[in-house]
Amino acid sequence: METVNYLNNGHGLKSWLLTKDHKRIALLYLVSITAFFVIGGFFAMLVRLELLTPAGDLLSSETYNKMFTMHGVVMVFFFLIPSIPAVLGNFLIPIMVGAKDLAFPRINLLSWYIYVLGGIFTLVAALSGGVDTGWTFYTPYSTAAANGHVITAALGVFITGFSSILTGLNFIVTIHKMRAPGLTWFRLPLFVWSHYATSLIMILGTPVIAITVLLVAAERGLHLGIFDPALGGDPVLFQHLFWFYSHPAVYIMILPAMGVISEIVQAFSRKNIFGYSFVAFSSLAIAIIGFLVWGHHIFVAGQSVYAGMVFSFLSFVVAIPSAIKVFNWTATIYRGSVSLESPMLYAFGFIGLFTIGGLTGLMLAAMGIDIHVHDTYFVVAHFHYIMVGGAIMGYLGGLHYWWPKISGRRYSEPWAKFSALMIFVGFNLTFFPQFIAGYLGMPRRYHAYPPEFQVLNVASTLGASILAVGYVIPLVYFAYSLVAGEKSVNDPWGARGLEWEIPSPPPTENFTVSPIVTEGTHQYMHGNQEVGLA
């Protein structure tokens, strides 16, 4: 007879669509963001197919422009930003702090519905003709000249922003107020620290993009003229307002992934993180300093060179805490008991690719280099190294690591290793040539390009095909595991953490009563240590 857990505790569509259980809401998010990932990937596929040849022969210019715009909008707002927080964060944070649920379960459900509503708006915009402004919506093109449903798409982004805000709010209050007895801040898992820092960015940054896209919609629909140069409006003001959020947004995308990596590295080295408080404080430092660097997107737009220097300086400073984390992860593996199961493969991939992506970010932060590579494929390569080589690998690593806990099943480890390797190879083949193309001078958002860039583009498209297959394989084996996978014990990896103390899958209430925590949640006990028991 099956024990009662959150998955079989209540059946039927209503029990899922009206659930207050953070674990079920996490799965609702998992389904919807996977759907958006497929949609965003479809747009990417069309872009890469077009770029096989120098001429713009597959799609019309207008269609191509819509494809890269929709790829960016869907991937940034509907996949990357929610991904780890909404799926893994929602599932794990209450368990990791020893609580029965988040502080506001109904707001949690509401945030999913808001996300879906925003997604519908955006899909409507896509299906009724698309938007061709680029995901950055720069004025005056977006307000005066763009083709397509700018207002609908802008409203879709606006609405979804509130999903992010409410998730961040929920996490902050939960982490502050619902920690179990004995669970002090410095006993929290680093996954929680990174989500706390992420939540700070979500609540402080997202409202600014909300008002900014609302102004774009208002200007386009009501002809207000705030960014219109003919009225004395400043198109660069839009860029400042947009990037004030959108730069911290990239830290929303990467900090949770870093939290995942901290957990995986500890679990698969069976060793406590090296430099716990340094990693914890680095998360906060990245969040805070990340709010002060937005002008590095505007170096060549005519911003004062002195303002540019301040932004450049701070952009270098914000890289330091990330470097600290990379060194601390590496030091954690030193003299660990290392096992290269699939989550650890993803973590290794993350550390390597994030290092490359982050260091190429330093190239962009150097104003003199940025003159040459701004708005070229160099930038495209840089951010894909971070967002795909970094964030998505972190997401996949986390999904693999916690899949036995979430589903109660084991997936096929050989297939998982195979697809991890395929993703790694496909990814590098896709994006490394883009660094070269960018430095050669190939601008981004180009439908057609001079012939000397073709070899690099062909390599990139080949890599993208491999990458796409690599992403499909986990869908298959995860789905298969749900029906035929071996059942999982509480702690299949031999890891430490409150989540590994409870059954896989967990009961609806997580804990029967509040657990009383006596040490850091990752302590591996050696030999002659006594453990305090109630």
Next chain:
Amino acid sequence: MFTNFPFFPEQASTQAAQVDGVFFFTMAVTAFFSLLIAALLVLFAIKYRRQDEDEIGAEIHGSLALEMLWTVIPFFITMIMFVWGAKVFFDAYRPPRGAMEIYIVGKQWMWKAQHMGGQKEINELHVPAGRPVKLMMGSEDVLHSFYIPAFRVKADVIPGRYNVVWFTPTKPGRYHLFCAEYCGTRHSGMIGWVEVMEPNDFQAWLGGGRPADSPAAAGEKLFTDLVCITCHRDDAQARAPQLKGLFGHTVRLQGGATVTADEAYIRESIVNPQAKIVDGFAPIMPTFQGMVTEEQLLQLIAYVRSLGEQTPPPSAAPAVPAPPGPGKD
């Protein structure tokens, strides 16, 4: 497709070598640390691989010394990158005096160039090797960006204001010109060629331009057609500031502030004259917004520049302010 496959762009300007310098430094740092981390990961994964099921890792929590080390060293390295990069940028946007000026107007989806000697080009730019060239750039409609990869030169072109780039081409040849700020349907078609010529060849090419086509001449014609002369005249009936010798000098505004009469100031005075009122004059100039294109604005500016140094007016007294208008509003 596999022939003529470049890996690295040509250096065709003095700036290119500077940009590449700081790039090579950061690339070396990137390669070093990426390889170091990758090597350590592989090394540790092999050396410390799990031997039995119950094995756990060593009890190590951290090291303040190491944390300091790998905070301070990266900080110093990044500061080198910052200072070096800032210096290159600073120089890249400070045109030297006496640079040859060319006006550029970007519009969906073409680049128009206007040489001071009268030559006009579309999607092509002829420049001489070995001397500094300064581009004064405006946009007719949306954001664009003027980008010459071989020169390592780029600046956005923004409607409503002017941006400047400069470069000294070093190698005669033909180099790509791209628009690098997404501007709509034919963004990837807004490309062209920069033709760097030996100085003698360039002179010959310039000779093909008619002085009557020069921007200054066109501007003078506009000045007449738009009857600017009604107020901007150099006698005692002038109701507007003198334009002779104005360009480049300091102007005193109402309220005591001063401003330099550069291209941006002249442009603003034509499209938004109420923004800055010259001391001693009434705010009666009408706006010409919408009546002149960006190109025409550049021509008017060229004309004002051509009016040269200030000559003393016929009467010794300073310009007499117009009689006060009826009421404030």
Next chain:
Amino acid sequence: MPDHAEHFPGRIHQPPLVANLDAIQPRDHVEHPHHPKLQHHFDDMAQQVDASTLGMWVFLVTEIMFFGGLFAAYLVYRHANPEGFAEASHHLNVTWGAINTIVLIVSSLTMALAVRSAQVSAPAKTQVAWIVATMVLGATFLGIKAIEYTDKFRHNLVPGPNFQWTGKHPQPAEIFYSLYFCMTGLHAIHMIIGLGIMSVIGTMAWRRQFDSEYYTPVEVAGLYWHFVDIVWIFLFPLLYLIGGHFTE
């Protein structure tokens, strides 16, 4: 080393992280007496009150950032066009603006008194009276804004194709009025939402749901109301009182 592997099926033998094993062992749920309004995922009412209050404060921080974008745009354009903004501001009716400011300040007072009345277990009628008073003042505010907006519409001061300006600085004026409508419009929307919240709170008060042991919803609604009031305290001088000392 104590090993509770039989309780924690896993691959290594490590002691549990928790001191009370019954927290992680499944057991039938035991009912224990608690306040009827205690939500089950909280340990006790104190935690619930704490969480709710912190939640509202965090939300208000997001609201500050939301309005912040508009204030930033305002600062940039006012700095660029000080005279234009002053001229445009003179067409706003300072009297209506001042009345609205007083109305909102008084409404914050009635709101605070509503919270206080719940806090001291005052009769439901008293609580409802203060809530209704707050709502009436809020509605008055919106009524006056409607009068002002209609006036602007009649005088062709709504930005867009019908905007007409006879003064010296037409372009800054149009930008000013764009910001005016965006900022006061966004504020008015928050006011309307506030009225919605207050009607829910009023209904709950009418149903005798609030007393000294449970009045968090009133308190949290009060925080929201005070915030909307404070935003207006900033909007009024920035929009209505520019250039009072400019010499023409």
